[in-house]
Amino acid sequence: MSDRATAWDVLPSGLLTLDGDGLILDANRTFLDWVGRSSAEVVGQLRLNLLLSVGGRIYWETHLSPLLHAEGRVDEVALELRGPGGRVPVLLSAVATPAPGGGTEVHVALSGASDRSRYERELLHARREAERAASRTRVLQEVTAALSGAAGADAVAEALLAAARSFGAAAGTCWLRDQTGTFLPRASSGETLESAGPAPASFGRGAESREGRVLVPLRGRTDVHGVLSLLPFDGAGADPVDLPVLTAVGQQAGLALDRVVLYERSAAVAHQLQQSLLSAAVPTDERFEVTTVYNPGVESLEVGGDWYDAFLVTDSVLAVVVGDVVGRGLRAAAAMGQLRSAVRALAASGIEPAEVLVGLDRFVQHVPEASFSTLAYGELDLTTGHLRYASAGHLPPLLTSADGAARLVWEGRSTPLGFALPAGRTEAVLELGPGDQLLLYTDGLVERRDRPLAAGLHELTAVAAAEGGRPASEVPGILMERLVPAGERHDDVCLLLLTWRGPAPLP
Known part of the structure; x- marks a missing residue:
């Protein structure tokens, strides 16, 4: 009997015996440690539902207890105990049997689910990161395809602004450098050119947040052709702007504008030559x-x-x-x-x-x-x-x-x-x-x-x-x-x- 009592207490699972109303008739040491209470405070004093979280208590009273009386068992139900250090996630399995003196006894086994919960959280986090990476890749592919088909600076600006919502932006303005080196607003979406404010005086190597906006330099191989100024969404639940993705988009746009500059330079020479021949x-x-x-x-x-x-x-x-x-x-x-x-x-x-x-x-x-x-x-x-x-x-x-x-x-x-x-x-x-x-x-x-x-x-x-x-x-x-x-x-x-x-x- 002593060996059985020792095994009862040292098992890594929480073990309980309840009466038909959920009153705790016996509890092992593992369970008592989880809830941070002594045997005298629990056994014969508390019902199990009082040691569960609010949600677990409601679930016990509305689902688990009736299910035990109707079917006689439940298996691996996720609940949370109220412990001294906070909530303790567990998996509950229980079986209802006739009591020796009449009535019903419920034998409960609780296994710790902290590792499983952590694993599930990590798995969920990894899944979300994979979905976010796939979304970033899709956005980059779509923008790159649009930029590769842009046949001029205006088309590059329009392609960037068309994808602005995918970047988490509510509005945006594209500034491009003219022949004198001055940045001028070329196109906007969700706002007027006048409401976009003055041209950015400076910007870094990549996308950055500044004064409520996000600045994305359109950097080519040797020069900065312009800057995309975005106004992020600020509503409830809005995702933060992905600066690394915007930096990559700015680099792609810079290379597209490199091609535009070379293309227009060649076209200008050809036009001049043609006009000289026709004049x-x-x-x-x-x-x-x-x-x-x-x-x-x-x-x-x-x-x-x-x-x-x-x-x-x-x-x-x-x-x-x-x-x-x-x-x-x-x-x-x-x-x-x-x-x-x-x-x-x-x-x-x-x-x-x-x-x-x-x-x-x-x-x-x-x-x-x-x-x-x-x-x-x-x-x-x-x-x-x-x-x-x-x-x-x-x-x-x-x-x-x-x-x-x-x-x-x-x-x-x-x-x-x-x-x-x-x-x-x-x-x-x-x-x-x-x-x-x-x-x-x-x-x-x-x-x-x-x-x-x-x-x-x-x-x-x-x-x-x-x-x-x-x-x-x-x-x-x-x-x-x-x-x-x-x-x-x-x-x-x-x-x-x-x-x-x-x-x-x-x-």
Whole structure:
């Protein structure tokens, strides 16, 4: 009996015997130590529910005690004892049996759950950290993808502000450095540019909280391009702003702005080169009028290869040309310049338009960037209206007579430059009358992604016929307005309109 009593007391589990009403009839030393009371204070004096936490007491009275009387046992129910040092988490198992003298006895075993609770808390913490890390990774991937597709500083700013809510921000403003080094507000979300306050005077290497806002430097490889200023959420339950994630986002944005700077620098050089090529003075003469329009596309920062030129080969022969170099950017602009110079040099030799194209075929063999270029070239005898014309894969010119009739000129066509067929280059002859007009243009005028090319050419012919009789200076603008609405100008458009007035000034 003594050995059994010793074992009862030294077992690591709390052991109890209760009567049917929950009064403690016996308790081992382990249980008494957990609740910090003596046997005299507990045995025969207290019911078990009085030694439980408030929540445990309610659960015992409403669930466990009725369940024991109904089913005779419960297994591994998590409860908390009220101990001298605070709450003691335990797992309770109990079985109800008939008492020797009648009634019911409840035998209770309590096992300590501190290690299990700690394990569960650590597991929950690890799970939350894993979810937080996955969320950070997802945000970084989404922002990086958005920044990689941003084709300009404004697009970078918009991509950052679009993701601001994912950073835990209620509002934000993106400041970018201009060419003078001054930080200017470029875009905002959830607040106005005026309410964002002055530009940050300084900032650190990474994201930091300052005066109720979070500053994220947009740091490139060698310079800081700007700063993202965020106003964090301050409502109940709002998560703190993740500064390491914002630092990484700022670095990605800085690299994106590095690319924008290089891209815009290259585009600026290409634009300048292109404009220098297109800005040559168009000759003026009483016998003809040349009107030109060049409208750059808005879909890309890079310039295209569309170009035009008009020059006098002799005092009585005017050359006109419109071309399109394959590709975009600085190389396309450089190839355009070389091709333009080659056309002028070949024309000066006095050869016919078809032979000019043959010479250009030889030229592009040494300038690969100009291969596959298309070109429409014509020479007008200003004394007779006799026009010799040749096309290297270019769209057909539009001939509009003085009476308003319009038709496409499909004659004189051959393959793009560099790919002449064995039959050689061909040319066509047109006889212009006073007031007749010849329109040379590039594909941006008639090509659309949502319709066949034939439909665009048909529309061009119809508009030209309907607008016949307009002053030559107005025609290119009208064609642009009717055929290429402002919201659809995604590609470069180049037009050259030649009007022959006649061999002598009109009265």
